[in-house]
Amino acid sequence: MTASAPAPDPVDVVRRFNRSYTQRVGALDESFLGSGMPLGRARLLYEIGVEPGTTQDLRTRLGLDSGYLSRLLRDLEADALVTVEPDPADRRRRTVALTDEGRQAWGDLERRSAERARGLVEPLTARQQSRLAAALAEADLLVRAATIELETVAPAADLARRAVRAYVDEVGARIGGTGTFDADEALADDAARLVAPRGAFVVATSAGSPVACGGVQTLGPGVGEIKRMWVDDAWRGAGLGSRLLRHLEQVARELGHTELRLDTHEALTEAIAMYERAGYRRIERYNDNLHATHFFSTEIREFPRRGVPGRRRVGPCLPHPT
Amino acid sequence: MTASAPAPDPVDVVRRFNRSYTQRVGALDESFLGSGMPLGRARLLYEIGVEPGTTQDLRTRLGLDSGYLSRLLRDLEADALVTVEPDPADRRRRTVALTDEGRQAWGDLERRSAERARGLVEPLTARQQSRLAAALAEADLLVRAATIELETVAPAADLARRAVRAYVDEVGARIGGTGTFDADEALADDAARLVAPRGAFVVATSAGSPVACGGVQTLGPGVGEIKRMWVDDAWRGAGLGSRLLRHLEQVARELGHTELRLDTHEALTEAIAMYERAGYRRIERYNDNLHATHFFSTEIREFPRRGVPGRRRVGPCLPHPT
């Protein structure tokens, strides 16, 4: 009686997957990979191994209580896995680093983690293994894309500067003639135009690093322009561009615009395809930008904003050695 | 400098995914969901809601200590979320069911869980959502397939009977003329032929339910035959058939066979494709099975077993000869 392909609700699929996955893969996780080391200590050890730092640093990275961290460190130190020394820069806090023995224990966690992944994959035929790898790689990209943070920042902020530099590098590489397009010049321009009340600059970050950016500036009454639209190469195909574009449109609405224009270069084919998919139409050249060959415009009306990012609870960073 | 497509190791992909997923989705977090209910209790309540059962039942499903379960149930009962009554069939154990209030609490957990999944999916564009759903559905199938248990059981055991019934139903439906192919008759045959030392019967189970099966019997000196090969519809495309086939070949080797034959019906096209992929060659009819139209054979030599199941952790289901 049921239809043959009832268009599965992504929410149900996620839940179903989560159930299988945690039951069958995560279950073994609990007693920390059979290393005999309690979860908390293993997490801390792993984090120190990834990047040593001050106590304060580790506390914020792992979201631990200072008393709790202190105790965990004492245990690790007692087992000669870490060294803890006063930080010369501020002798209230201390710096932590792995000992040789600690590095060995870290490697052990690492090995156990790989072992476990191998245990999951091994029973499958080679064909199924590569199918699983492909599916998980795709899911990984999309999950990471879904949990990205979009924030409006000042173009002069460090995060924004890093993003714009990446943008300039890429545009330079793609359209050739690097000399003609200068990062410092771009940054100076942005600092003036992409700030409230006449503009805005948005950076998408994943685990603190910029992975995409875009700005809005004002061309005239009710008319805005999208600038500096960039998505990191490694994040192509995750819909980040479309999402950012929708977000920028909302930002433009809030700035009072009803039309949004943009220019781009014919070499940036994915970008052009994305603009067209998003309903942008080709228009005549509207500026004298030497780097632009294609020009687009769209109307932006008021309508209730859909799933724009928002506040995601940051979970504790679990130790899954990569 | 690096190659553009370096054929990713599935193990690395799994680890990478696991890291992103647990960090960002909080797979372990599936517990609390901010309901204020402790993890253990929430898990139990949820499981009872999925399917009420006896205490024993729940204990094996969740892998809990009997004392611990008893306490958890007492707590749930004190909160009037469940009713616990002696099982009329065996009054040592008790049956557990949700009260109305319990059903409400269950619905609450359910809602929180869906809410959480929605939170993950929501920021994505519709296109990315369905890509994520497709990737996770594929990964789900393969993860479940990878964690299946293959065990040799007596054909008379309950597990085996259920599998054979499913096999008979499906073959009947696929080749038409149900009346001619009888489950009881098949079961009676199997009980005699698919047991050591002349044969074997293997059932693949997932979470205690049979999802595939297959048997080996002896035709003559060194010659075995594969019988009752079946894979549940919902598990098609996960390589289960191939894996089971490899396993049965190993079983046949251990029975001393060097050639393996099988018959099948032309309507079972996927099965035929699989046999061919596995190196089976068409041969002439070698029996008078009315239900068979195609006949295959292969040589099975001794060689070091590849990723054949072997020593996977054996569940609580012990083989009981009846």
Place this chain on the structure above:
DNA sequence: GCCATTCTCTGACTAGAGTCAGAGACCATG
């Protein structure tokens, strides 16, 4: 040099999760 602030450590405490060894109820069988 003074003082509020910032930082870490310590001890005391709670709650959850789980184990273990009996005690006692219940069952199947000869």
Place this chain on the structure above:
DNA sequence: CATGGTCTCTGACTCTAGTCAGAGAATGGC
């Protein structure tokens, strides 16, 4: 109906994770 085996419950216990308040050292601004 006796007996061995199976099942659940109870109490006593351990371990991990995490919170909280206060002591004391170091810092930065004045």
